[in-house]
Amino acid sequence: MRKDGATIQAMFGDIAPRYDLLNHLLSLNIDKRWRRRTVKLSAPQGPVLDVCTGTGDLAAEFARATNRKVVGVDFCGPMLVHGREKKSCRDVHFVRGDALALPLPSDAYDVVSVAFGIRNVADLDAGLRELVRVTKPGGRVAVLEFTMPPSRMWRAMYGFYFGRVLPFVGNVVTRSKAYTYLNKSVMEWTTKEELARRLKEAGCEKVDVHPLTGGVAAIHLGTKS
Ligand SMILES: C[S@@+](CC[C@H](N)C(=O)[O-])C[C@H]1O[C@@H](n2cnc3c(N)ncnc32)[C@H](O)[C@@H]1O
Incomplete structure (x- = not known):
């Protein structure tokens, strides 16, 4: 898959105006709960960076929980424009940049x-290495992502949702093919175990995996050595 x-960038640029609406609608707002859990498990004690921040929802959640400014990086201009307009993101400092070459210092x-x-990052291992590079030694890398659920029943629901509901609703609302891509990217995505292994290879000494909602998503929490 290309x-x-x-x-x-062009794809997210096309869907940026409707991104938040569709996100919450298509997830029945469960994504909000997942973001709060990510913040809680990460338990930040210092500065936070949110990469591929889009319109800044996770960065805003970190800012709210820590009472401090959070940096959010994304390479898609229109997503950042929408994020900057949101009241909830007033404590997010949006920066345009590529996850594969973050314009930020190490450690x-x-x-x-x-x-x-x-x-969505073109080179997964290089992207993970960049996340680890900018993390302090002893700090955490938190990855919230969809995953294939273990039980057959959840897997059938997952396939129906990502194969039928999401592309249909998403493509109609945004009048683009972006949600067909999103379906494919989720179906071809790596397993929880494989992601944990690659996070370790990228420089995390320990990776804890926290499945969410029957395993349809998971938080991988890696600690940098
Ligand atoms: C599905 S959205 C997620 C946005 C946000 N994190 C959220 O949870 O709503 C994926 C985002 O990743 C960004 N992205 C993908 N590849 C990127 C890269 N190489 N560098 C920076 N941003 C990237 C896209 O522009 C898009 O805003």
């Missing part, structure tokens, strides 16, 4: 998070 930066952040973003 995941070059220019194509991904700087206590928590580096990414929600539903790393799956």
Whole structure:
């Protein structure tokens, strides 16, 4: 599946005006609960960076919980424009940048998070290494992402939802093919075990996996050595 930066940027640029609406509608607001859980499990003690921040929902959640400014990086201009307009994101400092070459210093952040973003990055291992690079030694890398659920019943629901509901509603509302891509990217995405292994290879000494909602998503929490 083609995941070059220019194509991904253009795709998110197309859906940016409707992104938040569809996100909450299509997830029945469960995504909000998942973001809060990510913040809680990450337990930040210092500066936080949210990569592939989009319109900034996870960064805003970190800012609210920590009472401090949070940096949010994304390479898609229109997503950042919408994020900057949101009242909930007043404590998010949005920066345009590529997850594969973050314009930020090494060993700087206590928590580096990414929600539903790393799956879209052209080179997964290079992206994970960048997340780890900017994390302080002893700090955490938190990855919130969809995962294939273990039980047959949840898997059938997952397939129906991502194969039928999401592309149909998403493509109609945004009048684009972006949600067909999103379906494919989720179906071809790596397993929880494989992601944990690759996070370790990228420089995390320990990775805890927290499945969410029957295993349809998970938080991988890695600690940098
Ligand atoms: C599905 S959205 C997730 C946005 C946000 N994290 C959330 O949870 O709503 C994926 C985001 O990743 C961004 N993205 C994908 N590849 C990227 C890269 N290489 N560098 C920076 N941002 C990237 C896209 O522009 C998009 O805003």
